[in-house]
Amino acid sequence: MLDLTKHPSLKYPLFGILYFAEGLTVALTGVVLVLFFIDKDIPISVTTLVGGIASVPWAIKFVFGPTVDFFGKYGRKIFIIIGGIIGAISIFTVAFIDPKTSIIPFTALLFIGRSGIILLDVSADAWAIQTTKITERGKVNAAMFTGLFAGTGIGGILLAFIATYYGFEWVFLTTSFLIFLSVVIALFFKEKKIDIQRKLIKPLLIKEFKKRNTQIVVLFGFVAAMNYGMLRYVIPEYMTNVLLLDKMQIGFLTLVYPISIVIGAIIGGIVADKWGRKKIMYITLLGLLISSALLVTADTWEKLGIIYAIVGFLTGTSTYSAMSALFMDVTNPKIGAAQYSFIASIANFGQVGIALISGSLLTILGYNRFFFYTAIIVGLSLLILYFVKETLNKNTR
Numbered sequence: 001m002l003d004l005t006k007h008p009s010l011k012y013p014l015f016g017i018l019y020f021a022e023g024l025t026v027a028l029t030g031v032v033l034v035l036f037f038i039d040k041d042i043p044i045s046v047t048t049l050v051g052g053i054a055s056v057p058w059a060i061k062f063v064f065g066p067t068v069d070f071f072g073k074y075g076r077k078i079f080i081i082i083g084g085i086i087g088a089i090s091i092f093t094v095a096f097i098d099p100k101t102s103i104i105p106f107t108a109l110l111f112i113g114r115s116g117i118i119l120l121d122v123s124a125d126a127w128a129i130q131t132t133k134i135t136e137r138g139k140v141n142a143a144m145f146t147g148l149f150a151g152t153g154i155g156g157i158l159l160a161f162i163a164t165y166y167g168f169e170w171v172f173l174t175t176s177f178l179i180f181l182s183v184v185i186a187l188f189f190k191e192k193k194i195d196i197q198r199k200l201i202k203p204l205l206i207k208e209f210k211k212r213n214t215q216i217v218v219l220f221g222f223v224a225a226m227n228y229g230m231l232r233y234v235i236p237e238y239m240t241n242v243l244l245l246d247k248m249q250i251g252f253l254t255l256v257y258p259i260s261i262v263i264g265a266i267i268g269g270i271v272a273d274k275w276g277r278k279k280i281m282y283i284t285l286l287g288l289l290i291s292s293a294l295l296v297t298a299d300t301w302e303k304l305g306i307i308y309a310i311v312g313f314l315t316g317t318s319t320y321s322a323m324s325a326l327f328m329d330v331t332n333p334k335i336g337a338a339q340y341s342f343i344a345s346i347a348n349f350g351q352v353g354i355a356l357i358s359g360s361l362l363t364i365l366g367y368n369r370f371f372f373y374t375a376i377i378v379g380l381s382l383l384i385l386y387f388v389k390e391t392l393n394k395n396t397r
Helices: 008-039 044-054 061-070 077-094 103-131 134-166 168-188 198-209 212-224 226-241 247-275 277-297 301-329 333-356 358-385
Strands: none
Touching: 008 044, 008 077, 008 103, 008 134, 008 168, 008 226, 008 247, 044 103, 044 226, 044 333, 044 358, 061 103, 061 198, 061 333, 077 103, 077 168, 103 134, 103 333, 134 168, 134 247, 134 301, 198 212, 198 333, 212 226, 212 301, 212 333, 212 358, 226 247, 226 277, 226 301, 226 333, 226 358, 247 277, 247 301, 277 301, 277 358, 301 333, 333 358
């Protein structure tokens, strides 16, 4: 069995592969679901509602995190395995349900499947916080989100290919199988378990969240995550109904976004550990503000591909490396699953909440004003970032 204390570099592929499983579900609910519902003649307002409900577990990580800490004596790894199995079985079952006639059970199973993956997610986060130094957290987040968006990108094109040539039923079957394979890797790693007294979890959480800087970091995360949430379902819909692209074209074009995020996350993670979290976020969020506004000019697939790639790169360097490292920095490792899950839940609530109503907002605003408002959200996050204090110190863990 592999020991991370003796082979610390192995933490990067470990957490990357675990997050790959999560990326597959992002591709499933963020890209393939849109194509599936368009194929079924289900309106975009219903699509974003179903996708938003299926993504709600992202916003309720605080339910899963304390549970993982409460049963801390059993370790993090067991919950990674359980979560992956729940996700795989639920998505496997979805393959046999028609959303046109059974929208409620279809949505419920997607919700359960994503809940299993989020259990995996919070357990992996806690394990990562426990096993990394503060000066490694930018890089470990880069590894995690490289896995996440590799899963999103590879999943997007692979699942679009399967949907085109074999049908959507095989999309769900393939996704469940790949999730199962991804989580098996955790079995090969040795884990050092932390058993915190259960009665101390709540007092420690209250103490940590009373800190002013933690509160500001939470607010910043909530606002910064909204940009991704607004674009998540609207861009695939824009490709289909405005640019009139087919499934394979959409699959290839949406691949640009996660690849760009991966590149950005790798660079952002390294730079954030070297130069600090805030410096890199000031630069990249300003660029994200400008590039989000430029989406109003994307009237061809070429323009959309270029701007979407820039948006992805800047999102990777800011949100998916530096900001996530900042979340870890303000988290107490003793309650890593609980506190980090609360912080991430609030950030994800910003993302999921706005994604839930993005279809309705698009109907009210139209594409141009919708894209303009995504840029305004980024500007607001920049203002909040000014008040955040960094805790990065190369002499501390």
